[in-house]
Amino acid sequence: MARYIIRRLLLAIPLLLIISFITFVLINLSPQDPAELILQAQGIPNITDALIAQTNEELGLNQPFIIRYLHWVAACLHLDFGDSYVTGKPIWSLVGPAFLNTLKLTLVSSIVVIVLSILLGVLSAINEGKMIDKSVRGISFLLTSMPSYWLAAILIWYISVKLDLLPTSGMDSYKSYILPVTVIAISYAGIYFRNVRSSMISNLNEDYVLYGRASGLSEKKITMHILRNSLQVAISIFGMAIPIILGGTVVVENVFAWPGLGSLSIRSILSRDFPVIQAYILIVAVAFVLFNTVSDIVNAALNPKMRKEI
CATH class of the missing domain: 1.10.3720.10 (MetI-like)
Structure with missing residues (x-):
């Protein structure tokens, strides 16, 4: 029975990774720049290209997709889902x-x-x-x-x-x-x-x-x-x-x-x-x-x- 439980748990790991990857991809399919969405959610009236570039730099949004995904997964394992775009509070x-x-x-x-x-x-x-x-x-x-x-x-x-x-x-x-x-x-x-x-x-x-x-x-x-x-x-x-x-x-x-x-x-x-x-x-x-x-x-x-x- 112990071997069955271990095998079943091991099979769940790749499935969880696939789910996390699909979740991350779906959210990043938005045609808008994530930095622009963040600034809009925060109610900033005048959004400039320089402000968007600065936000991307501060939040690491200009990094390659796979790097951002790996950082996000590692953070999620610690129940750190980032900060809310609207309130700025930790999502957890x-x-x-x-x-x-x-x-x-x-x-x-x-x-x-x-x-x-x-x-x-x-x-x-x-x-x-x-x-x-x-x-x-x-x-x-x-x-x-x-x-x-x-x-x-x-x-x-x-x-x-x-x-x-x-x-x-x-x-x-x-x-x-x-x-x-x-x-x-x-x-x-x-x-x-x-x-x-x-x-x-x-x-x-x-x-x-x-x-x-x-x-x-x-x-x-x-x-x-x-x-x-x-x-x-x-x-x-x-x-x-x-x-x-x-x-x-x-x-x-x-x-x-x-x-x-x-x-x-x-x-x-x-x-x-x-x-x-x-x-x-x-x-x-x-x-x-x-x-x-x-x-x-x-x-x-x-x-x-x-x-x-x-």
Whole structure:
């Protein structure tokens, strides 16, 4: 198992390097001179060629592309993403707190999504073809087809404005989590429960289920055994749910004024604060790779056959 973990981690390194290179390239594809963008973001009214040349010299922007990339990667390894074009502050001082706020929302939402997916998947699978199964699938399809911004607006209008039960924005208390977590759970649980249901139905048709019933085992024990085998398939899916939710909180954070990465990225895009955008893209991409690696390791721990795939 230790050898598998080491091999899996080693495979993640070149992938992370490729992601960092693509991120750096995309940000540097802007037709404008980076120094000119910095001066514009700082609100300098009269931008001259001499001022642009001076800024390029001070920030090392006149160095060859590959040198700037290597310096940037080395700095990122120390969580130094440079300085904001707009505020001039270190980017990590902006991204760090925002990342923690988004991570809190993501973890709470992921737990709710996973629990709901398992409960709905099991309920739907053991009642396959019955009214309960059809109702759960129909309602989940209806809810997941709703745009998250529209659903969020409806909940704010009814629960926060009309009933005055929950706050509309911010993260002042546990009540602030309820509405954004509800929107995220509705958006994702209806998708992931289908994977649990499909895996459960597949296991229901296995021979060990027939043998268990023939041996007189209770339906509860059989269902728990089926669920355990089904979750081995769903673990990789749930492992990727966390970074997907992390990257998909942009709309929810902006609707509920949640002070996280999503809100920060939108403000940075509008102000053309490219280093912050660059840091956001890199953090989300790295999260995808790391969570995918972790889910593979967990799957390998549960299923020894997977350890031979690498």
